[in-house]
Amino acid sequence: MTRSRRLEVGFGALVMLALTCFVGPLLRSRPPAADPARAALLPPGSRATEIVLDDGRALVSPRVAMTGDTVVVGGPLRDTELPRRRVTAMRPVRFPLGSDRFGRDVLDQLMTGGRISLSVASLGALVALLVGTGVGLAAATGGRLVDALLMRMVDAVLAFPVLFLLILIAALARPGPLVLVAILGLTSWMGLARLVRGQVLSLRGRTFVLAARAAGCSPTRIWRRHYLPNLAGPLSQDTALRLGDLVLAEATLSYLGLGIPASIPTWGAMVAQGHRVMIEGWWLATFAGLAIAFLVISLALIGDGLQDRLA
Amino acid sequence: MRRLIVRRLALLVPMVWLVATLTFIVVAAAPGTYADVVDHPGLTTDQRQAIRDRYGLDQPLLSQYLHWLGSVATGDLGVSFVYKEPVSRLLARALPPTLLLGGAALLLDLVLGLAAAVAAVRRPRGWFDRVTTILGLGVYGLPSFWIAGLAVLLFAVLLGWFPASHMRSVGADELSFLARLADLVRHLVLPAACLGLVAAAGTARYLRSTLLDVRGERYILAARARGLSERRVLWVHTLRPALLPVVTLLGLSLPVLVSGSVVIESIFSWPGMGLTLLQAAHARDVPVIMGITMVGAVAVLLGNLTADVLYAVVDPRAREESR
8 A cells, every 4th residue: 555545545444434334224124133032142144034923022033944833933042932823024134244142233233333433433523623723723812821821721631641531531420422422522622722723823923924914915814715724734634533532432431331321332332242252252342343443544544644645 | 951840840739730620520520429329238328328428428519629629738638438548558559550561561562663663664665564564553443452352362261371350360479479470470461462562553653654754864875875784874873863752752651651551451450540540430439539630640741741851851952942
């Protein structure tokens, strides 16, 4: 992979992942119902039959046989025999990436988890971008006192190891998705604030800004034509790298059981579940870990690629 | 130089106060107190109230805060709600394991990261460079808890080479000194390797690009033109300037060294600062939370200061600016 292609490769991978997670579920047939008794920990590629009963319950089992008027649904300990008239629907289902401990389809869980990872990380990055840019601009343009105050505040927040602070808040508050976004954003804006402040201060002294001022350009025009385009590059590179950190932070919190509530599948929680059944169900932690790595690496490639372009 | 150090040290106290106050606000904003979350079957409402009275959890926040501030000012970090033990003693017990784990990981990080980067730039885009770049990117992208889980499965469960968790075996106190040391090292290998490997991937990535930048400098060309051996050019003329930023990375890694890795410590049940913080947060053990964040904050601030000072020591240009 040559250096200059990193941006394209990373961006392509990211788009592919986003499409899989957001559009993929629409293209697939409905995932099989969760049947913890009969379909738990089926290996990747398993085929099974989903049977819907007249009371709305669904049974999923890899072994289903029909003898005359009874349907025999295979279970791990004993088989269930049902009269045929109770079965209202029957269809073959597949578990392309296996099933988890609760009989849920891993591929479906991965797509749901991916939607959460992508949304939480991008919203968190957006919060960080807004707060960081705001504080950085205020510090750069607000006079010496404001600058000193804000920068000391940045130092103070930076004085927490970030993951430390995240885990502390998450352990104390057990956040919902929106609170998690706020926490992730509010613990990762400090670098951006410094970056924006530094960039604005150095741009202010550059000759093309002085020239624009001397030529009588309005402040709005200088901001729009000179500051913003020069800020956009470093900001987008910083955000690409920050997104990777946020994905990892969200996964870490979920892994520790501190993130999104356990009823919603996230990649980190899937790895945690997989670690408990490593021997019987290697595929759980493996696929979830690979999904995280795929996302983080594509973001890192985008960051590197942007850096190459800007340098 | 001295002025820089004095000024930054003077800022240490107000900064730690600010961090501690922020922590207090976070803890106060969280739902529930120790009296609500303490898990003990058959605890009556009256007894919970007694706990509240005893630790002053019912008092207004401001007076709780002032009370805490007053005792910290006299050097008293308070008593843990859970362990009924002075926080300072708790910290003194949790710090050595974290320092040991962090130190071993840092050593591995530097040695492995340096070796990989130097070997890779000997022949840029050669097979070794490509393999380490891809491996490094993979390790960088994989979460550390995933790598730790795989390591436990492989080396602890399947192969049985190393213990899966904790810092010492049951009954290790009975052993001789040397056997106890061997026991400790066996327990240290997996967590330190997981922590160090992930960090080494970052170090190698960073150092590789710095080394490549330096290789393009004209003084490298000049060194080659003087007929110096390729080995000398690499190890002396290229590595030395490239190591400057790594020296500052050393200072910046101090906080991780002291506050520990919460994830690795909780996976391996390593009795250090990170695990203690996690448990204290779950139990709403306010004095312990405050104590650990303050130690963590001091470590970060001292680490930043060390980084700046080291940079000024090794780079004369920075020395001029910081005067």
